[in-house]
Amino acid sequence: MTSFEKVVYQTDKMKHVCVGLDTDPTRIPLKLQQGNDPIFTFNKEIIDATLDGAAAYKLNFAFYESHGIDGISTLKRTVDYIKSKDEQIIIIGDAKRGDIGNTSKMYAEAIFNEFGFDCSTLAPYMGKDSLDPFFEFQDKLNFVLVLTSNKGSEDFEKLILESGKPLYKEVLSRIKTWYPSSSLGTVFGATNIENLKEDLSELSGTTVLVPGVGAQGGSAEQVTKLFYTYGHKRFLINSSRNIIFASNGVDFSERAAQELIKLNTEIKQALV
């Protein structure tokens, strides 16, 4: 199954939630902190509790790399564990890569071959030849940063070009000419609901990863309504902290499952 087929498979079932495994060890239950590889144990319990309702899992490299070699080992164990439980689920390696060609090639090999992710996230600043090596893996899918959910998106992404277009729109229209729908994903923050509305027709033909729901302020219901109104089904709403840290007590995995159900209900209600 290609990554694109996984996206179609999940979203056709109206599964749109991507659970972000941004596992901060200082926020995991004390009980788990004493064991061997507590981050993996935490991830495992979260995965078991959320597998039914999730379309995807996203592992942000930062939260693993900050623990050095052990963290990278936990990252790999977590990917392997998800795959062993469900081969149709989408696994996103979130490292926001972008480097000169021969280097991007190494990163692409790392993320797809060595770690076994289905999808990557990419930063576009360095241009086409920094993205190409990832798109050469035609059965994979890459989410290119277009408009992000943080305050800093005002700094450069929204700068107006001499054409009158903001930079992020130029990025969007160029990547659409460079890469086929079956490989092209975009990151478009949900905190910018007005921009999302404005740009939905442009986003069509891409699989959209929407961060910024929950802790960062966006609403899953609004986002879903918008996408479905435009007949755009290939989108994933990422939620990290709101799900995985819903509780730091012994009930953390149950509470995570409940939060996911709540989010899925919000999404379904948007369609009524």
Place this chain on the structure above:
Amino acid sequence: MTSFEKVVYQTDKMKHVCVGLDTDPTRIPLKLQQGNDPIFTFNKEIIDATLDGAAAYKLNFAFYESHGIDGISTLKRTVDYIKSKDEQIIIIGDAKRGDIGNTSKMYAEAIFNEFGFDCSTLAPYMGKDSLDPFFEFQDKLNFVLVLTSNKGSEDFEKLILESGKPLYKEVLSRIKTWYPSSSLGTVFGATNIENLKEDLSELSGTTVLVPGVGAQGGSAEQVTKLFYTYGHKRFLINSSRNIIFASNGVDFSERAAQELIKLNTEIKQALV
């Protein structure tokens, strides 16, 4: 010694070469490929041979991450080895980071605390709050991508804004208002010698990392002449493949040392 002090210390001695340890295992001598941790063994021999002439070493994460956990272990071993040999040398962790605040914080902790690098490289697309967590480490130095040495720099970095400025110049002027000289580095490709000439006054007050010399086409002599003409001493010229893969025979470390001497001679000749 802060990272800034290391830069001053090295460049005051007219040491400007950063040796890029982009160690591709398919290009290292056969003899080494059979041993345990061949990439580390290769790096160690290169470091021993080049330590006298180098100002800095740059480790590109791609070349280590693509070997998974073992690669990350090699990355850390290499950093530790350089430190054990010379505490004044600058060690750059090249991962071109940039993510939302809480994530960038984790990356900054990884690169500075966990791996022990003196400097990072950062991608500016996501704006100030994606860069800030790195600059909170005030004794470290961060090289922000301004104009890169690849062909793709034409795609977005050189787009003209409504102000008439290209994007990369806007990035440069903003980061200069955001961060102090003692922490601020810039990446400015040597393949764009005309741009470098044009922008040198703007680059002042930053430590400039210049890639693109050698395999990518720029000339160390031209670059050095330009910087010194403008009285700008804090710059590092990166050379990776041309030095470390000067030979793939048993004489690889000797040849690497010779290439470094050649580059240092070019730099010194530029001052005559």
